[in-house]
Amino acid sequence: MSYYYSRTLTIPFDQVVQKITLNLQKQGFGIITTIDLKETLRQKLGIDFRKYKILGACNPQFAYKAVSQDSHLGLMLPCNIVIQEHENNQVEISAINPMATIEESATSYQLKELANDVSNRLRTAIDNLHHDQPMPQHTEALPAEGSAPNYNAPIQG
Template identity: 35%
Template structure:
């Protein structure tokens, strides 16, 4: 089982990040955290390390309604929240890669039917955002 949903889009990096944020918002997700991996590499490992990586951001996203359902069913599920969405573009790339964690990976750690329902709902929403991003980038 793959643990990520991935789309590749012919959009500039900044535009892909912005549009990903907007589409996630349309699906009820908010961005709780943002890790600019490139700038972290630059600060901690040097400019060369950052340039080798390219542009790379990790968005920690959460849908409050789904999070409430998951945490009510199993408080330990907080260890798996928020869901991560990555937007990245290598230094010589002509496309941008957008990836979202597959929420079904949570189900592998729980026997709860409530967690299955939450994971399915989150999965549908994340896939919809990625599918829309990919379709928009084609037009």
């Protein structure tokens, strides 16, 4: 199992950043950090690097449930999304696959289900980038209504 999920697109870099931000919001995530690696390397090292941004995506409900079950899971938060421009103006977008790490170390079934849900939502956000209209959700990407725990339900308490 790969530690990331990736797609290569032929749309402008800034458009990919805007679209992934919207797609992540549709999947319940907000962007809490943005690192412009191109600008950082230019300022700190005087290096002219390709366009490369790292977005830190977080769903507070998922984060709360994860660190409530295992306090060390904060090491994997937020979920990183990398947008990088390659030759010929191709733009690659990648997201971390929490299942690659969680599957081996998870201490509970609920934690594995949570990691699977996060992985699938990140994948769906990326898969919908190249469509002008949102595609129907992958049946394997998001659980059918009532078939999995509702991690977006308000926290009681």
